Amino acid sequence: MADAKIREVFTVNGQEVTLALEANDTLLTALRNNGYTEVKNGCSEGQCGACIVQLDGRPVNSCQALALSAKKKKITTSKGIGNYARVSVIQEAYVEAGAVQCGFCIPGFIVTTDALLRENPNPSDEEIRFYLSGNLCRCTGYVKIIDAVKLAASRMKKA
Amino acid sequence: MLRKDLRWFFPEKPDEIPAILKNEAKAAFHAGGTSILRTKPESITALIDLGGLGWNTIRADGSAVVIGAMATFNDVIKSTASKAATFRMLQAALARAASNSVRNRITIGGSLADYAPWSDLIAPLVALEADVVYLEDGKGEKKVSVTDFIGKKLAKEKNCIREVRIPEKEIVFAVKRLARTAFEYGMFSLAVCGKYSGGAFESVAIALSGTKDRYARLAEAEKVLTGKPLSDALAREAADTIKVEFAPDVNFGAEYKANMVGVYLRDALAEIAGRK
Numbered sequence: 001m002a003d004a005k006i007r008e009v010f011t012v013n014g015q016e017v018t019l020a021l022e023a024n025d026t027l028l029t030a031l032r033n034n035g036y037t038e039v040k041n042g043c044s045e046g047q048c049g050a051c052i053v054q055l056d057g058r059p060v061n062s063c064q065a066l067a068l069s070a071k072k073k074k075i076t077t078s079k080g081i082g083n084y085a086r087v088s089v090i091q092e093a094y095v096e097a098g099a100v101q102c103g104f105c106i107p108g109f110i111v112t113t114d115a116l117l118r119e120n121p122n123p124s125d126e127e128i129r130f131y132l133s134g135n136l137c138r139c140t141g142y143v144k145i146i147d148a149v150k151l152a153a154s155r156m157k158k159a
Numbered sequence: 160m161l162r163k164d165l166r167w168f169f170p171e172k173p174d175e176i177p178a179i180l181k182n183e184a185k186a187a188f189h190a191g192g193t194s195i196l197r198t199k200p201e202s203i204t205a206l207i208d209l210g211g212l213g214w215n216t217i218r219a220d221g222s223a224v225v226i227g228a229m230a231t232f233n234d235v236i237k238s239t240a241s242k243a244a245t246f247r248m249l250q251a252a253l254a255r256a257a258s259n260s261v262r263n264r265i266t267i268g269g270s271l272a273d274y275a276p277w278s279d280l281i282a283p284l285v286a287l288e289a290d291v292v293y294l295e296d297g298k299g300e301k302k303v304s305v306t307d308f309i310g311k312k313l314a315k316e317k318n319c320i321r322e323v324r325i326p327e328k329e330i331v332f333a334v335k336r337l338a339r340t341a342f343e344y345g346m347f348s349l350a351v352c353g354k355y356s357g358g359a360f361e362s363v364a365i366a367l368s369g370t371k372d373r374y375a376r377l378a379e380a381e382k383v384l385t386g387k388p389l390s391d392a393l394a395r396e397a398a399d400t401i402k403v404e405f406a407p408d409v410n411f412g413a414e415y416k417a418n419m420v421g422v423y424l425r426d427a428l429a430e431i432a433g434r435k
Contacts, residue, residue: 005163024161026196046193046261047342058233059260066192068167069208112260133342134258 004033008071012036013080021067027053030067031077038079038107042136049135052108053077059112061134078107081114089159090114093152094145101139109135113149117156123149161195166205170212173321176297179207180317188319190229190269193261197275209268214321219243223290223324228268232256232280235267243327245287248352252283252334258342268320274309276369277344279336281309285366285374286332286350290324309374331355333427337369337419339410345369346411349420351427358432359388367420371404380424394428 004020011017012031021030028051031039039062042050046064053062054076082088090113093099100106109132116123116131123131128149129142137145168179168186180186183205189195190209214227215234219241226235232253240246256262256279270280271291284305291308295301296317303313305323314320332352336345346369353363363384365377379400387393398421405416 022163023165023167024163046257046264049258049260052260055263058263060263061260064191064193064196064261064264066189066196066206069189069192069210072210131259134260 006068008068010067010071010075011073012075013077014074019067023068025067027062027065027067027070027075031062031075036077036079038077040104040107042104042108046134047136048105049108049112050105052111052135054080054111054115057115057118059115059134076111076114078110081110088114089155090117090148090152093155094148097144097148097151099140099144099148101137105135105137105139109137109145113152116149117153121157122153125150160201161199161203162201165203168205168207169210170207173212173294173297173319176207176294176319179205180297185316187316188268188272190266190272191231191264192269193264194269194273194275209319214268215266219327221327223326226267226323226325228266228271228320228322230267232262232265232267232270233259236262241327243325244330244332245325245328245352248287248330248332248334248350249283249325251332252279252336252348252350255279255334255336255341256345267323271305271308271323272314272320274314274373275344276373277346277348278368279345279348281305281368281374282348282350282366283334284323284325285309285368285376286352286364287325288364289326291320292322292324294319294321306376331431333430335423335427337411337416337423346408346416347405347420349423349427351424351431353384355389355431359386360384361386365424367403369405369416371406375403377401377403377424384428389428389432391425391429391434394425397428398422398424 019034040050042048044063046061051062052059055073082091186205187203189206215229216227217238217240224241224246236250236254270278289305292302330352335349338345348368350366354361363381368374380397383397405413407413
């Protein structure tokens with residue numbers, strides 16, 4: 001984004017970084033244009049949840065937030081929860097439960113699941129469905145995703 | 160489309176707002192941002208972000224629950240500030256709105272100012288006879304009923320909602336919404352509440368949002384229901400008085416929506432009577 005006019009400091013995944021952006025950019029656009037491509041652009045209307053990141057620990061659709069409104073908040077993407085070098089319990093659980101097929105929606109699910117389990121370490125099936133209501137998956141049918149969340153919850157309790 | 164040269168302001172005190180409004184050709188208030196991103200008005204030259212004003216608190220002051228304009232729907236749903244049934248009704252209505260992640264962005268003030276026909280906020284606020292406190296032209300604080308706020312179109316660009324006040328009362332209530340799926344925008348929202356004892360309403364308020372006139376108080380139905388034992392027959396009689404107009408949309412015809420109000424009212428009343 002060499003032509004973007006604004007340079008602003010944000011906190012992304014625990015690091016202070018300078019993002020190049022426009023004043024009218026959504027958080028989704030700003031993150032992707034600055035290399036955070038793990039944040040996926042699905043519907044751009046707040047319907048699918050592929051673009052969900054955490055703002056101060058709460059899952060939000062980054063397509064529904066203007067980037068500059070997030071400049072004083074802590075932004076966490078799926079790579080802030082775990083990455084190749086440090087895979088999180090949640091990511092492992094999604095793989096082991098067979099909850100990942102095409103994978104496009106999964107970064108959003110990981111981010112939301114992390115927020116859920118910090119808020120409620122022992123969620124019921126109904127609580128999981130309610131919390132993940134903004135994350136759509138068109139491959140799995142959700143059963144294995146819910147299994148993954150429960151598997152992650154049980155492992156986090158033991159850890 | 161929003162302009163690339165938008166200027167952003169982040170006031171930390173309300174008294175910084177008037178100067179911004181005075182100096183900017185067309186400034187708009189920014190709360191959660193979901194409405195602005197839907198309409199993307201090109202005419203806006205500046206955004207005044209209200210996030211730094213501390214207007215996201217929820218407290219009970221002895222007679223009312225006071226909800227800051229910047230409180231998100233999830234802030235309200237998770238709040239333990241009040242156990243009053245009036246507050247629980249609002250929590251129940253907002254818990255059905257959109258998705259968990261969107262509820263973390265939609266604010267009370269933004270939803271009221273935008274006043275989208277699918278808002279799940281308006282019907283309960285009208286039924287609960289809430290008050291709205293706003294800064295007129297960003298300055299003097301005023302308090303009006305929510306129906307005056309909507310009816311007099313006070314959500315003007317220079318008026319800034321500061322808080323909403325819900326009276327704390329013990330009531331019975333039921334909230335309903337018509338949508339294709341739980342996640343979808345509601346086609347209408349229905350809120351029913353009142354004082355109920357011995358199987359009859361002493362008083363009842365029924366509010367509907369999403370109509371052609373944006374919202375309606377179903378006064379005829381309220382009259383039918385007041386002071387008589389609540390039965391299926393009485394609920395049907397109340398439902399038969401409903402005359403509301405909707406605009407058709409891609410999912411539902413206007414007549415279908417109007418008919419469904421009666422069905423949902425009967426459902427709500429059955430729920431209150433403990434039959435559902």
